[in-house]
Amino acid sequence: MSAALIDHVVQRSDVVKRAARIGAEIRNIKLSDDLPDQTIAAINRLLLEHKVIFFRDQGHLDDSEQERFALRLGTLVSLPTLGASKGTMSILEIDSARGGIRADTWHIDVAYVDAYPKILVLRGVVIPPVGGDTVWSNTAAAYLDLPPPLQRLANELWAVHSNTLDSGIFARPSEANKKLYDEILAGTSFETEHPVVRVHPETGERTLVLGCYVKRFVDVPKYDGQRLFDLFESHITAPENTVRWTWKQGDVVIWDNRATMHYAAKDYGDQHRVVRRAAIDGEVPVSVDGRCSIARVKVTKQPPANVA
Secondary structure, eight states, X not given: OOHHHHHHHSOGGGEEESSSSSOEEEOSOOOOTTOOHHHHHHXXXXXXHHSEEEEOOXXXXXXXXXXXXXXXXXXXXXXXXXXXXXXXXXXXXEEGGGOOSOOXXXXXXXXXXXXXXXXXXXXXXXXXXXXXXXXXXEHHHHHHHSOHHHHHHHHHOEEXXXXXXXXXXXXXXXXXXXXXXXXXHTTEEEEEEEESEEEOTTTOOEEEOOSTTEEEEXXXXXXXXXXXXXXXXXXXXXXXGEEEEOOOXXXXXXXXXXXXXXXXXXXXXXXXXXXXXXXXXXXOOBBTTSOBOEEEEEEOSOOOTTOO
């Protein structure tokens, strides 16, 4: 969709940039499944441009309505190991009262599978009075910031992403963490080899694919790999590549999971925080030389009987 057509559907005055390189708040749109096709196309185009887009005052949405709206953006997919924890089959509830898997690490959602979600739609349900912000980073801008020799190195590197307990998802897991981890994984561990640089299927941009699910680099010793990881991550998380969102109840945030990483700050103490997420099925990443990610799945035990 051209900029002129976006102006016809969504007024440019209603698109308010939140940071120079990433993020825009979109005003005066009530999200629903019956939005005109041109409006959905404009939302998609704004998402590709800004990487993450924010909508205030969407309190009319419940789980089912969030799901129906998300369907306008593509095919819904549940968490590969369990599905939904509450509500409809495609809505994942992330409730601070349950503890367990952390989101306060930089990550790409579900990057341990090959075709991880391309778009996430997150709705604020219970928001603490202080804290609980989420920060997103533009991984395309981070790649462009790399000096050419480091870009060439990144282009050639591949990394193994995993959801296993020792892969960085947890810090000093408690017994309760481990129990919830077992419930969520339902006995299945995933490993996938992704290129460190993928080519975005819609924009053609080169984006970095890293985050907390990285277990190791292929054919790189652990000592050197850790330093490479820290080097590339430092560009991804540089403040000039990020945008921070202070949630209000009823907010909806949509982000391009192929061109961002994000971090949910756990700075709200014992206050309650609940967000609900719908995920749109993605494509298998392709490297700069045309190779596709390689998935490996290992079942470690039988899933609980009550898990479909």
